[in-house]
Amino acid sequence: MKLRKLVLASALVAAGASVLMAGNAMAQSKEQFIPVLSYRTGPYAPNGVPWANGYVDYLKLVNARGGINGVKLAFEECETGYDTARSVECYERLKSKGSSFVQPLSTGATFAITEKAPNDKIPVVTVGYGRSESADGSVFKWNFPIAGTYWVAADAIIQAIGQKEGGLDKLKGKKISLVYHDSPFGKEPIPLLQERAAMHGFNLTLLPVTAPGVEQKATWLQVRQNKPDYVVLWGWGVMNSTAIKEAQATGYPREKMYGVWWAGAEPDVKDVADGAKGYNAVTMQHGAEPQSKLVKDVLATIHGKGQGTGPKEEVGQVLYMRGAMSAMLGVEGIRAAQERFGKGKVMTGEQVRWGLENLNLTQPKLDALGFAGVMRPVSTSCMDHMGANWARIHTWDGKGWKFTSEWIQADEQILKPLVKTVAAKYAADKKLTPRTPADCQS
Amino acid sequence: MFYRENGQFKTTYREDQQIFPIAQDRIAMVVLLAVGFLLVPMLSSEYMFRAIFIPFLIFALAAVGVNILVGYCGQISLGSGAFMAVGAYAAYNFFVRIDGIPLLVALVLGGLCAMVFGILFGLPSLRVKGLYLAVATLAAQFFADWMFLRVQWFTNYSPSGSVSVNNLQVFGLSLESPLAKYLFCLSVLVVVALLAKNLVRGAVGREWMAIRDMDVAAAVIGIRPMFAKLSAFAVSSFVVGMAGALWAFIYLGAWEPAAFSVDQSFKLLFMVIIGGMGSIVGSFFGAAFIVVLPIFLNQFLPFITGIFGVEISTAGVSHAELMIFGGLIVWFLIVEPHGLAKLWSIAKQKLRLWPFPH
Numbered sequence: 001m002k003l004r005k006l007v008l009a010s011a012l013v014a015a016g017a018s019v020l021m022a023g024n025a026m027a028q029s030k031e032q033f034i035p036v037l038s039y040r041t042g043p044y045a046p047n048g049v050p051w052a053n054g055y056v057d058y059l060k061l062v063n064a065r066g067g068i069n070g071v072k073l074a075f076e077e078c079e080t081g082y083d084t085a086r087s088v089e090c091y092e093r094l095k096s097k098g099s100s101f102v103q104p105l106s107t108g109a110t111f112a113i114t115e116k117a118p119n120d121k122i123p124v125v126t127v128g129y130g131r132s133e134s135a136d137g138s139v140f141k142w143n144f145p146i147a148g149t150y151w152v153a154a155d156a157i158i159q160a161i162g163q164k165e166g167g168l169d170k171l172k173g174k175k176i177s178l179v180y181h182d183s184p185f186g187k188e189p190i191p192l193l194q195e196r197a198a199m200h201g202f203n204l205t206l207l208p209v210t211a212p213g214v215e216q217k218a219t220w221l222q223v224r225q226n227k228p229d230y231v232v233l234w235g236w237g238v239m240n241s242t243a244i245k246e247a248q249a250t251g252y253p254r255e256k257m258y259g260v261w262w263a264g265a266e267p268d269v270k271d272v273a274d275g276a277k278g279y280n281a282v283t284m285q286h287g288a289e290p291q292s293k294l295v296k297d298v299l300a301t302i303h304g305k306g307q308g309t310g311p312k313e314e315v316g317q318v319l320y321m322r323g324a325m326s327a328m329l330g331v332e333g334i335r336a337a338q339e340r341f342g343k344g345k346v347m348t349g350e351q352v353r354w355g356l357e358n359l360n361l362t363q364p365k366l367d368a369l370g371f372a373g374v375m376r377p378v379s380t381s382c383m384d385h386m387g388a389n390w391a392r393i394h395t396w397d398g399k400g401w402k403f404t405s406e407w408i409q410a411d412e413q414i415l416k417p418l419v420k421t422v423a424a425k426y427a428a429d430k431k432l433t434p435r436t437p438a439d440c441q442s
Numbered sequence: 443m444f445y446r447e448n449g450q451f452k453t454t455y456r457e458d459q460q461i462f463p464i465a466q467d468r469i470a471m472v473v474l475l476a477v478g479f480l481l482v483p484m485l486s487s488e489y490m491f492r493a494i495f496i497p498f499l500i501f502a503l504a505a506v507g508v509n510i511l512v513g514y515c516g517q518i519s520l521g522s523g524a525f526m527a528v529g530a531y532a533a534y535n536f537f538v539r540i541d542g543i544p545l546l547v548a549l550v551l552g553g554l555c556a557m558v559f560g561i562l563f564g565l566p567s568l569r570v571k572g573l574y575l576a577v578a579t580l581a582a583q584f585f586a587d588w589m590f591l592r593v594q595w596f597t598n599y600s601p602s603g604s605v606s607v608n609n610l611q612v613f614g615l616s617l618e619s620p621l622a623k624y625l626f627c628l629s630v631l632v633v634v635a636l637l638a639k640n641l642v643r644g645a646v647g648r649e650w651m652a653i654r655d656m657d658v659a660a661a662v663i664g665i666r667p668m669f670a671k672l673s674a675f676a677v678s679s680f681v682v683g684m685a686g687a688l689w690a691f692i693y694l695g696a697w698e699p700a701a702f703s704v705d706q707s708f709k710l711l712f713m714v715i716i717g718g719m720g721s722i723v724g725s726f727f728g729a730a731f732i733v734v735l736p737i738f739l740n741q742f743l744p745f746i747t748g749i750f751g752v753e754i755s756t757a758g759v760s761h762a763e764l765m766i767f768g769g770l771i772v773w774f775l776i777v778e779p780h781g782l783a784k785l786w787s788i789a790k791q792k793l794r795l796w797p798f799p800h
Contacts, residue, residue: 040757041764049757079740079760084694084701085497089737092493108698111604115695119618131602182591184602184698191601208591211700422601429538429598430608 031074032067032334032346034059034327035094037105042081043212044237046267047319051105052077053310054323057298059331060309064301068335069343084108091116100352101125101144101330107185117142122349123356125333127326128153128261128284132188135386135415136423137357138434144356146329147378147388148284148410150260151418154189154232155410156282156391157258158196161230163405172201177226179219179243180234182208189234189260191422195414213239220246233259240268244276254279258393261286265318269396277398283318284391285375286325288401290316294324294370318394318401321374328369329378333359357382357440376407382440389415445793461639478628483621491620498733499627500688505713505725506631506638507681512711513719514642515674516654517567518575521582522682522710524563527702528586529556529683530690531596534605537691538598545612549630549687556683557676559586564675568668571657583704590699606696623692630688634681639722641677650674651720682710716774718783727782735770739763 036059038052039045059075067073076097078090087109091102101123104110110130117124118141125144126134132151134143161176162168178193180186190206197204205226207219213235220243223231231252233243240263247254255278259268264281266288289295295316303312314320337347337355347355359380366375380387389412393405427434445466452458462468486495508522533552536543563582567575590596590603597603610617617623641647649670652660661667690697709732717728740763747754754762778785792799 038756040755041760052756077756079756081760084697088694089493089497092489093741096487096489107602108604108700111606111696111698112694115606115608183700184604187602430606 030346031072032100033094033098034073034075034330035091035097035099035102036075036077037080037087037090037094037103037109038077039080039082039105041079042083044082047237047262047265048082048105049310050265050267050314050317050319051323051326053308053314054320055103055327056309056323057302057315057320058324058327060302060307061294061298062327062331068331069338071334071338071344071346073331080106080109082106084112088112088116095120095122098348100334100347100349101356103127103326103330104130107131107183107188111184114140114143120349121353123333123353125326125330125356127329128322129185132192133419133422133426135384136419137380137382137385139423139427139432140385141435142353144333144380144385146356146359146380146386147325147375148391149386150185150188151192151415152386152389152391152410153260153282153284154192155196155389155414156284156393156408157232157260158193158200159408159411160258160280160282160393160405162200163408168200174202174230175205175226175228176202176230176232177205177207177223177228178232178234179207179209179216179223181213181236181239182210185236185262186234189232191418192414193232195418199414209235209239209243211239212237214242216242216246220250220252223247223252224250229256231257233257233263235259235263235268239263241271244269244272244279248272248275258282261322264394264401265322266314266401267319274398276396279396280393280404281396281401282391283394283403285378285388286318286322287374287392287394287403288316288318289321289374292316292321292370292374293367293372294321294374297370298324325371325375328371329359329361330356332361332365332369336360356380357385359387382435382437445790445796459643461643475632478632479625483624486624488620491624494734494737495624496620496627496693497689498729499624499631500685500693501710501713501733502726502729503627503631503634503688504682504685504710505717505729506635506722507678507683507685508710509714509717509719509722509725510638510642510650510681511674511678512714513721513724514647514654515650515671515678517564517671517674518572518711519579519678520576520704520707520711521560521563521579521586523702523704523706524582524586525556525560525679525682526686526689526706527590527699528559528679529553529686530697530702531590531605532556532683533687533691534607535596535598537607545610545617545691549684549691552687553680553684556686557680560675560679560683561672564672564679567671567675580704580707583707587699587703590702602698604696604698607691608695610691617692627688627692630684634684635722638677638681642722646670646673654720712771716771716781718781718786721781721783723786724781724783727786731774731782736763736767739766 039048059073063072076094078094080087080090087104087106091113099122103125104113110126113124123142123144127146128148130145132149134140134145135149162171193204207222209216209219235243254276257279259281261283269276298315302308333356334347334352336359337351341351357380361378363377376390378387389410390407392403392407394401395404447464450465511517511519529552532555533548536551537548566578570578597605617626649665652665653670657667713728713732716731718724743759743762744754
């Protein structure tokens with residue numbers, strides 16, 4: 001009986017509290033609100049945690065530096081567990097607090113939120129992931145794959161392989177295998193790689209790996225039989241370390257493996273340490289930069305005061321930097337919006353959209369923010385929501401990631417038509433009318 | 443005091459056999475429907491609609507479907523996620539390939555495709571039982587995962603394999619606003635739940651239950667096991683398929699095969715077990731438990747710790763959420779192995795005697 005009363009009472013308290021909380025959510029603050037969708041639990045947490053730490057630390061850093069022209073940032077983290085349904089729930093929950101922009105951090109969630117964002121007037125910022133064709137701003141008005149997409153990553157990898165072979169024309173007759181996570185994320189680079197294969201005459205074999213990718217024996221058996229000259233690894237989470245271990249077991253040289261940027265951070269190779277020596281991965285305007293000014297600033301002003309989000313040692317690692325630069329691009333979008341719509345004011349989603357579309361991050365601006373040596377300039381426009389298509393390759397030396405290539409620019413001649421045709425198909429399916437230059441002024 | 447049927451005399455068979463023989467139940471049902479259709483739309487915020495009510499309604503629908511198969515007919519199935527996927531992708535294909543097809547027709551056609559798929563994968567149930575059948579239906583899950591990832595035709599040759607719909611309309615009314623979506627889901631659920639309730643009360647339902655309780659005895663008294671089992675698979679996968687189509691069209695808007703992974707199958711099975719096997723109302727309780735409780739815990743825990751001045755990290759909240767959720771599942775199953783629906787009926791029994799128990 002007692003227990004029952006206890007349950008009843010707690011249920012009542014809970015119901016009351018939820019009403020109260022709903023009331024709290026209604027209270028709008030004078031701060032610029034940024035939702036943080038992250039996954040610190042679940043199968044992909046090893047990669048999700050450093051990203052989220054970098055993201056949140058950067059937002060804290062902006063506040064420590066005095067906010068955006070005096071406007072402080074408010075943020076709230078919501079755990080998605082990389083689950084699409086939970087991501088959508090988080091998006092809806094944080095939306096009611098007045099989201100400036102949203103970074104879904106999952107391909108599945110990006111697809112779902114892309115359909116909702118235009119109605120809610122919230123820009124979707126997908127730094128380096130999401131749908132590659134959303135670089136076409138005339139069709140995807142609310143999507144911003146700033147500073148690179150998976151197609152840029154794939155193109156950079158092929159160019160890096162070409163450089164290694166001594167010219168793209170040397171790729172003729174070579175065999176390249178794509179070992180990919182069997183999901184929209186993994187399938188994303190295929191159209192571009194096929195285009196490149198047709199251009200340079202190399203053989204592309206597609207080897208899908210069922211998610212989450214702990215079982216790859218069959219795939220690597222095919223690699224052993226097929227003996228490709230290069231393996232492009234489009235992996236994610238536990239799939240990466242498994243792939244590298246399998247490569248070690250089959251004796252496939254790690255030097256000939258190139259990973260996407262989700263397959264090129266410390267958590268992916270730490271377990272195999274020496275076994276992964278020589279393994280390469282593409283980075284898009286991020287990478288381990290423990291000596292950059294940003295890292296020093298974070299360590300001094302955030303971690304120095306004991307307000308850091310993650311372990312101090314991980315500040316400046318690959319995905320940490322990725323998180324920080326993702327946050328920076330969004331924050332700079334707000335700053336750009338303020339420059340047009342009024343400094344020191346809280347921006348709406350629509351205004352932030354304008355800011356993201358007219359982002360002009362020159363090198364001096366980036367240097368002032370502490371990104372000297374980390375990033376190259378980014379400048380977006382109405383038609384081009386990507387803004388930059390530069391990437392670098394870094395290589396694991398057994399202890400850390402070291403850059404092993406110069407900046408590589410993805411080939412616009414290949415990217416542009418591909419983006420255009422796929423975006424046009426999306427527009428046709430959805431019966432959307434692409435924006436006209438006049439619409440760009442708004 | 444108020445909840446007793448004294449003085450309510452039944453004078454016809456019809457009255458005796460209605461769904462709610464007690465007048466108070468009928469009133470409660472009318473009130474509940476009024477709350478659902480009128481009060482909730484007036485009071486809810488957009489967040490409540492989009493993140494709580496719509497997923498709850500869709501999963502309740504799916505749980506009703508699974509309950510018919512698992513709870514009423516006793517055929518344990520782990521293929522529900524696949525049936526949802528078939529419903530969703532079939533409805534999608536009808537929707538994009540046939541110009542101007544009404545949404546409702548696409549949904550029903552999606553459900554019908556799921557039905558055919560369900561009957562096909564229900565065939566093993568004629569030979570294998572219990573846990574072995576669960577394993578056999580798991581094949582449906584993996585087959586669907588494979589099919590929608592690899593067969594490009596189903597995803598309309600989209601390069602990434604993920605598909606989306608928009609401009610949804612029903613009878614010329616746009617389904618863009620959360621309120622419209624909510625009412626649409628609620629209407630579908632009410633209609634399907636009523637049909638399901640009548641099915642399980644009728645001859646077919648009795649056959650299912652006979653098969654569940656003892657199939658040999660059922661066969662001896664003249665029930666055709668093949669018909670009973672396959673009809674349960676058919677009805678169940680039709681309803682689950684419709685729910686899948688709603689989940690994809692109304693809730694997600696754009697989806698990939700991972701949205702209907704084996705996790706969904708497990709979730710649906712848990713809903714049925716926790717809610718109450720062989721009970722339509724139990725499906726609703728189960729869906730509420732599985733869908734709403736984690737979200738509630740996730741928001742409630744920081745609030746509670748906030749009162750005591752302790753700040754809890756996001757990761758901490760979600761670990762605690764999983765632990766408490768798991769604990770509650772175990773606790774409820776120990777307290778009442780027959781599920782929340784049984785608790786509900788015990789409460790009703792007690793209410794009849796209240797406030798003067800023997």
